[in-house]
Amino acid sequence: MKNSTFTFQSSNNTNAIHGVIWAPKGEPKAILQIAHGMTEFIERYEEFAQFMVDNKILVVGNDHIGHGKSVDSKEGWGYFAKKDGSACVVEDMHHVTKIMKKKYSDTPYYLLGHSMGSFMVRRYVMNYGKELTGAIIMGTGNQPFPMVIGGKALVKIETLVKGEKYRSKLVEIIMFGAYNKRIKDAKTPCDWLTTDKAIVEKYLKEPSCTFIFTLNGFNSLLDTILYIMKKRNIDKIPKDLPILLTSGEEDPVGNYGKDVQTLYKKMTKTGIHNIDLKLYKGCRHEILNEVTRQTVYKDILEWIISK
Secondary structure (H helix, E strand, O other): OEEEEEEEEOOOOOOEEEEEEEEOOOOOOEEEEEEOOOOOOHHHHHHHHHHHHHOOEEEEEEOOOOOOOOOOOHHHOOOOOOOOHHHHHHHHHHHHHHHHHHHOOOOOEEEEEEOHHHHHHHHHHHHHHHHOOEEEEEOOOOOOHHHHHHHHHHHHHHHHHHOOOOOOHHHHHHHHOOOOOOOOOOOOOOOOOOOOHHHHHHHHOOHHHOOOOOHHHHHHHHHHHHHHHOHHHHOOOOOOOOEEEEEEOOOHHHOOOHHHHHHHHHHHHOOOOOEEEEEEOOOOOOHHHOOOHHHHHHHHHHHHHHO
16 A cells, blocks of 8 residues: 655644555555544544555545644644634535545545534535445434534533633543543543554553544534534535444444434435445444444445445
């Protein structure tokens, strides 16, 4: 596998965005762009990228603003932008798309988003869905409107007192504190991520995965969720765009599959008619890092090839 890196200026006009391309030899059959999740970085997807490259799929992705190598220092982790950080993340993702399409103008193009990245992909397809061959929405949720508004109110109050760069343990606990509740004898605060203990241990040792978001980052995430909840924005998604909704049945972000099924029904009701739903029994949040991940890899590859 041949991989290369690239950089470009973020739409927030502050950060230099770090990107990675994993390319097969010769012309790729398709391109898969990845939008990673909250408090992680694009290189965590290397094993998955290797599988795709072995099957002639080029993989590309970037560290979002506030993540990985797209920050000037560790103090920048979890901070998005002074204004509309949610839109900045999506515009940066679209910039990656434009870079790749300049070189591979006729190659089928897919976009995969995991967790926070899934919410960003849902916003992306509302604005740029016509530029894609298909979209994979992974590890997503369907949060109740009052909960999101309540979260916004709490973040606003704390921001007024502490400032937008403050890292609030209270907000983090409220957002993620219950995610381990269905796991018997949980050994770490992050057991909800995957049943693969080695992956969890590695995650906990990685500084770029264990920081607390700034209030600015939490606000940007909640803004994204509010944006994608609005019916007028859901109506912007191309009705014939192939979409794969996929998650683990033990993923608390998707309410253990229930919210993913609700989202499937909601999108279908708007007239989006090319949606597939795939839930994995026994799998938690990071299905690409589960002990059964090779099955997930193969299913995603087959879905891409079938479209």
